[in-house]
Amino acid sequence: QGKRGTADIVLYDRDQVAHPAHWLMVQTELRHALERDELVLHYQPKVRLADDGISGLEALVRWQHPSRGLLSPAEFLPAAEQSGLIEPLTAWVLRRALDDQAGWTALGQQWPVAVNVSARNLEAPGFPRVVAALVAEHGTPSGRLLLEVTETALAGDAATAADAVVELTALGIGVSVDDFGIGFTSLSQLRSVPVAEVKIDRSFVTDLDTDAPNQAIVRSVIALAHGLGLRVTAEGVETPAVSAWLAEAGCDDAQGYLFARPTAWPHLLDLYLNPRGS
Ligand code: C2E
Ligand code: CA
Ligand code: CA
Ligand code: CA
Numbered sequence: 332q333g334k335r336g337t338a339d340i341v342l343y344d345r346d347q348v349a350h351p352a353h354w355l356m357v358q359t360e361l362r363h364a365l366e367r368d369e370l371v372l373h374y375q376p377k378v379r380l381a382d383d384g385i386s387g388l389e390a391l392v393r394w395q396h397p398s399r400g401l402l403s404p405a406e407f408l409p410a411a412e413q414s415g416l417i418e419p420l421t422a423w424v425l426r427r428a429l430d431d432q433a434g435w436t437a438l439g440q441q442w443p444v445a446v447n448v449s450a451r452n453l454e455a456p457g458f459p460r461v462v463a464a465l466v467a468e469h470g471t472p473s474g475r476l477l478l479e480v481t482e483t484a485l486a487g488d489a490a491t492a493a494d495a496v497v498e499l500t501a502l503g504i505g506v507s508v509d510d511f512g513i514g515f516t517s518l519s520q521l522r523s524v525p526v527a528e529v530k531i532d533r534s535f536v537t538d539l540d541t542d543a544p545n546q547a548i549v550r551s552v553i554a555l556a557h558g559l560g561l562r563v564t565a566e567g568v569e570t571p572a573v574s575a576w577l578a579e580a581g582c583d584d585a586q587g588y589l590f591a592r593p594t595a596w597p598h599l600l601d602l603y604l605n606p607r608g609s
Contacts, residue, residue: 369397
C-alpha cells in the first residue's frame with residue numbers, strides 16, 4: 332500500500348527536521364505572499380464517467396513566487412500547516428474559489444467548486460462560521476461548494492472534526508473524503524460522519540486496469556460508498572484503460588490528466604465550450 336501518497340508525507344516530515352532555517356524562511360515569505368496576493372488557483376475538472384459531463388471543479392493552490400517561479404502545494408503547505416498560516420491561507424483559497432465560481436456562473440456554467448481543507452482547519456472551532464460567512468457573502472446556493480478533507484483528518488481524535496462536518500452539511504456544504512483508502516479506519520467513520528463523497532486515492536488508481544489487488548479494493552470501496560449513499564470519485568486517472576475499467580465498475584466520477592490537467596479556469600471554459608472539431 333501507499334505507493335505515492337504516503338511517501339510524500341514522510342518526505343515533508345524529513346525536510347522539516349533537516350532544514351528548519353529554510354522552513355522558517357518559507358513561513359515568512361508565505362506570510363508576505365498572502366499579503367501581496369501571490370497565490371493562484373488552478374482548477375481540475377471532475378468528470379462524470381457516464382456521460383463525460385463536468386460534475387465540478389477542484390481548486391488546487393499554487394504560489395507564483397517572485398524569484399522561484401510557480402511552486403506546488405507540496406513546497407509550502409507543510410510550512411503553512413505547522414505555523415498556523417493554513418487558516419488565512421484556506422480563507423484566501425475559499426474566497427478566491429467562490430469569486431472564480433461567480434465568474435463561470437455568470438458565463439452560464441453551474442459547476443460546483445471543491446476546496447481542499449486541512450485537518451487543522453476542520454479542528455479550529457470557528458471554521459464552520461468562517462465558511463458560512465463567505466458562502467453568505469457570495470450567495471452560494473446549497474450544493475455548490477464542497478470541501479475535501481483527508482480520511483486521516485476525520486479519523487484521528489475526530490470529535491471536533493465530525494462536529495464541523497455536521498455543521499457544514501447543515502449549511503448545504505458537501506464534505507468529501509479525500510485520499511480515501513490509505514487510512515484503514517474508514518468504515519466506522521463513514522457511518523458516523525455525514526459525508527457526501529469519497530475520493531479514491533491515486534495510489535489505487537494508477538494501474539487499476541491491470542492490478543488485481545487494487546481492483547478488489549476499489550470494487551469494495553465503490554460498493555461500500557454506494558451502500559451508504561455516497562458518490563465515488565477516482566483521482567489520478569491517466570489512461571483510457573483505467574477510465575473504462577472505472578466506468579465498468581460503477582464509479583461515478585473521475586479526475587486526472589486523461590481529462591485535463593489543473594489549469595486557470597478560463598482555459599477549462601475554452602476546452603469544454605469549444606471542443607475540438609466543433
Ligand atoms: P489532492 O487533493 O489529492 O489533489 C490531487 C493532486 O494530484 C494534485 O496535485 C493534482 O495536480 C494531481 N493530479 C491530478 N490528476 C493527476 C493525474 O492524473 N496524475 C498525477 N500523477 N497527478 C494528478 P497538487 O495540485 O500538487 O496538490 C497536491 C496536494 O496538495 C493535494 O492533493 C491537496 O492535498 C493539497 N492541496 C492542494 N491545494 C490545496 C489547498 O488549497 N488547500 C489545502 N489545504 N491543500 C491543498
Ligand atoms: Ca483533493
Ligand atoms: Ca485527493
Ligand atoms: Ca491524493
